[in-house]
Amino acid sequence: xESLENRKTIRKxxxxxxxxxxxxEMIALASRTxxxxxxxxxxxxxxxxxxxxxxxxxxxxNQSSVTSAPAVLTICADFNRFVKWCENREAVPxxxxxxxxxxxxxxxxxxxxxxxxxxxxxxxGICYLGTTTYNAQEIIDFxxxxxxxxxxxxxxxxxxxxxxSLTDRLPVGAILHKGYYHDYTAADIDAFYRMKENLEExxxxxxxxxxxxxxxxxxxxxxxxxxxxxxxERFLEVLRKQGFMK
Amino acid sequence: xESLENRKTIRKxxxxxxxxxxxxEMIALASRTxxxxxxxxxxxxxxxxxxxxxxxxxxxxNQSSVTSAPAVLTICADFNRFVKWCENREAVPxxxxxxxxxxxxxxxxxxxxxxxxxxxxxxxGICYLGTTTYNAQEIIDFxxxxxxxxxxxxxxxxxxxxxxSLTDRLPVGAILHKGYYHDYTAADIDAFYRMKENLEExxxxxxxxxxxxxxxxxxxxxxxxxxxxxxxERFLEVLRKQGFMK
Numbered sequence: 035x036e037s038l039e040n041r042k043t044i045r046k047x048x049x050x051x052x053x054x055x056x057x058x059e060m061i062a063l064a065s066r067t068x069x070x071x072x073x074x075x076x077x078x079x080x081x082x083x084x085x086x087x088x089x090x091x092x093x094x095x096n097q098s099s100v101t102s103a104p105a106v107l108t109i110c111a112d113f114n115r116f117v118k119w120c121e122n123r124e125a126v127p128x129x130x131x132x133x134x135x136x137x138x139x140x141x142x143x144x145x146x147x148x149x150x151x152x153x154x155x156x157x158x159g160i161c162y163l164g165t166t167t168y169n170a171q172e173i174i175d176f177x178x179x180x181x182x183x184x185x186x187x188x189x190x191x192x193x194x195x196x197x198x199s200l201t202d203r204l205p206v207g208a209i210l211h212k213g214y215y216h217d218y219t220a221a222d223i224d225a226f227y228r229m230k231e232n233l234e235e236x237x238x239x240x241x242x243x244x245x246x247x248x249x250x251x252x253x254x255x256x257x258x259x260x261x262x263x264x265x266x267e268r269f270l271e272v273l274r275k276q277g278f279m280k
Numbered sequence: 281x282e283s284l285e286n287r288k289t290i291r292k293x294x295x296x297x298x299x300x301x302x303x304x305e306m307i308a309l310a311s312r313t314x315x316x317x318x319x320x321x322x323x324x325x326x327x328x329x330x331x332x333x334x335x336x337x338x339x340x341x342n343q344s345s346v347t348s349a350p351a352v353l354t355i356c357a358d359f360n361r362f363v364k365w366c367e368n369r370e371a372v373p374x375x376x377x378x379x380x381x382x383x384x385x386x387x388x389x390x391x392x393x394x395x396x397x398x399x400x401x402x403x404x405g406i407c408y409l410g411t412t413t414y415n416a417q418e419i420i421d422f423x424x425x426x427x428x429x430x431x432x433x434x435x436x437x438x439x440x441x442x443x444x445s446l447t448d449r450l451p452v453g454a455i456l457h458k459g460y461y462h463d464y465t466a467a468d469i470d471a472f473y474r475m476k477e478n479l480e481e482x483x484x485x486x487x488x489x490x491x492x493x494x495x496x497x498x499x500x501x502x503x504x505x506x507x508x509x510x511x512x513e514r515f516l517e518v519l520r521k522q523g524f525m526k
Contacts, residue, residue, distance in 0.1 A: 128505020130309035143389035249371035259374020266378035
């Protein structure tokens with residue numbers, strides 16, 4: 035667990051495949067993790083065929099890790115399996131609503147992170163793809179996800195072919211509040227973000243992007259208001275189409 | 281990590297307190313986990329005072345683990361800190377929308393599960409409280425969470441004072457799909473749920489609740505349609521009030 039201290043997201047992988055039985059074993063082990071009412075409201079779609087990975091890549095803006103990874107795991111919030119069980123057992127399910135989506139998404143993410151830590155402990159590397167919720171509809175169509183199933187995150191997985199440098203984190207005081215939320219003063223913000231802003235790589239990042247501050251790289255280049263609004267509408271539409279907003 | 285095979289949710293704790301520096305150290309270690317664009321879109325509010333835990337308990341339907349745990353950690357999706365940083369750095373943030381909430385919730389849950397595994401490795405026990413999203417508004421008020429901060433899950437934490445028996449899980453084939461989602465036939469459902477349905481404790485559970493099937497215990501007693509619809513409306517209202525639905 036102390037290896038967490040030095041963990042890195044891995045985006046370049048060796049061509050070496052992941053043994054099918056190892057993958058199933060890691061998924062089974064990760065499924066021991068916490069789950070709401072022991073309902074296990076998630077599913078994993080594993081893509082290992084070249085053609086499948088190539089088809090998924092554009093939905094993840096062609097991030098190279100998608101095609102270079104021996105396995106791509108799309109992790110879904112899934113109430114379909116549970117509802118089918120109910121319907122086959124004289125039980126009338128009531129899970130076509132927003133809170134049920136949230137509950138299933140929580141289950142899916144707890145599972146995803148447990149799986150990631152299991153995989154990392156076995157010497158594998160992972161990368162989370164935040165693009166999953168941006169292009170959920172395209173992923174749903176390609177992976178044939180039925181109603182009440184929504185992709186929440188994607189993990190690319192493989193044996194590391196790179197050793198990236200450690201990224202910075204905020205001081206623990208920035209994320210930890212005692213008793214109640216102590217809102218941040220301008221001085222707090224200065225103190226908590228100072229180290230990040232002083233990193234040579236971040237100064238370069240600002241210059242490369244032609245910006246004045248590191249924050250502007252986020253607001254104007256990486257996570258833009260217009261994009262966020264566009265993806266918000268799209269994802270809400272996915273919730274409706276997959277049957278979670280009745 | 282193999283201890284995962286035998287992990288159990290712990291709801292009863294020894295009175296022994298958790299050292300403050302240990303808690304901070306575990307939170308710092310867990311913050312090494314994956315995070316979207318290294319934004320760390322989460323915060324943790326730690327409640328250790330008896331009065332605070334007593335006040336939180338009703339929002340979690342007075343589950344005994346809340347007051348008996350030496351520490352209660354409310355884990356929040358948090359865009360407030362990041363937006364304050366942007367505003368103090370000539371950057372115009374655009375994160376008051378649904379996809380930004382989803383992104384922050386993903387960050388918060390990845391962090392929560394990493395923290396849980398760190399804590400369990402140190403001999404502590406945890407319990408996730410799904411009630412967090414049901415009564416988010418009350419928690420927001422009590423913990424003074426500002427706009428763009430929403431509680432997503434809660435962990436009760438302490439040294440175990442019980443050794444519960446291992447709970448069942450579905451076979452790995454039930455959650456793993458190869459290439460695309462293979463929807464479940466009635467025969468699949470029978471096969472995947474057979475073990476769960478045959479467990480003596482689940483048969484008792486059906487009888488105690490006066491139901492015909494285990495699924496009915498979920499639909500009619502534990503996670504009811506009316507409750508789900510009520511909590512869905514409430515949580516969507518929280519998203520609006522906290523500023524994520526602009």
